[in-house]
Amino acid sequence: MRIDLHTHAKLSKATDFSPAYYEEMAAEAAGSGLDALALTEHFNTRHFHDVYESLDRMYPFNGEYYEAGSLKIFPGMEVDIRENGHILLIGRKEHILEVRRGLEPCTEKGCFIPFDELIAMTEDLPLLRIGAHPFRQSTPLHHLKREQLMRLDAFDLNAKDLYEYGAAANREQVERLAAGLGKPVTAGSDTHQCLQYGSVYNELQHPCHTAAELKQAILNRAYTLTVADSLPLQVKASVMLKKLLKRLHRLEQAEPAPSL
Template sequence: MMNIDLHTHGKLSKKTHFSLEYFLSMAREAKENGLHAVALTEHFNTLNFTDLLDQLDYHFDYTNDYYLVEGLKVFSGMEVDVANKGHILLIGNRVIIRELRQQLDAHTAKDSFIPLDELLDRTEDYPLLRIGAHPMRESTPLTHHAAATLQRLDTLDVNAKDLFQYGFGMADNVQQFAEELGLPVSAGSDSHQPLQFGSVINRFDKDCHTAEQLRTELLNGNYQLEISPCLNVKVKAAQMMKELLKKSMVVA
């Protein structure tokens, strides 16, 4: 059995530098909330994305497709903005993530985001888990993209931030949209702050070591998606703490 959060961040925000101390506080809180693993899907156009990976490489052992951080599996990945709105989570081996990030150097600005079809073409032959992030969020929806394009994804993301903002009925909306496409759904906290961990969890029937194994278990339905009854408290507390931390950093 393995409890995993498939959409997480390792930094407070895109504009902040990577902090090992902050990242460790995230990992420890994840473990305290019953998680055995997380997918680190930091924004591909965050400040110094490669520095984040460099520091993880230096400080932690890496095997299969994950770092081992004080007993927590941290699968490598990134969150990519696509043209005409939408975010895609890519989870896979760190070598692949580095290679793809380099390919996206020309696509980090808002007016140059890569088209979704092109991103899917580029990643088609890689052993990756590809997730449509928060597909019904008003600011970055995926619903306007062609069904045939979206069907190339592996899952759609039931996102804790959206459940807090729009209500728990959003989970049913995403589930219905996914069913129309013939896709499963997976859960991600979308946390930039430790307090958000545990708001949603994917409970896999067996342990996984690679992105391919994660993908197989999701496609075969060998997991349960769990939404915490404390989600609203967790997300609200995390958002309040995030804003306080950002203000303190500006003052400093």
């Protein structure tokens, strides 16, 4: 089972969720060879709850994941912490929404939850907790204390960072950090649109049908991690497309209403 553990549903935090846009995303994800993905939308994206309410109307949900044709979509969320890093949470939908309710007072910059408080909030829930892009210059994690980093389950090898900082150098950094902590490394495209799917992925030894099985497979390292040779081209094209789509969105928002 090929799964991408860091994906987004929207073009940006500022845009509304578009069912048509996401249907294209899901189709492209399946077309790229993925069997599953974790939807780790930003916890403070515009109208966060619209994402899951819309998915409930779009796809069958079996209590563990959405069934978008052949593609499994596991619920998740990406959380900003006060120390200036991001944590991916993946698990059952009710647990993701429970944590999101607890984060309601913490959605604005300057009010983000401290790392230790987020861990305390989630430690009794069977969530997979991944340290996102730990060496990204704008939102690093490697500066946290060792005892804090030890409380995470894995660390994210991120397609954007592999492209930005050099695949060999960034992978070596992330793998060295994880190895020093005795933690696995997982692959995530961090895509906001369709072109990055398949640039990195995790291939599990056995299909996972529950979030608990997924977490156990990661903890047991029962998977291989793949970085596609096409990653630089995919990410470069993705960055260019995202800029263009955001520009078009701004122009559409600025258009005056037609006169009657």
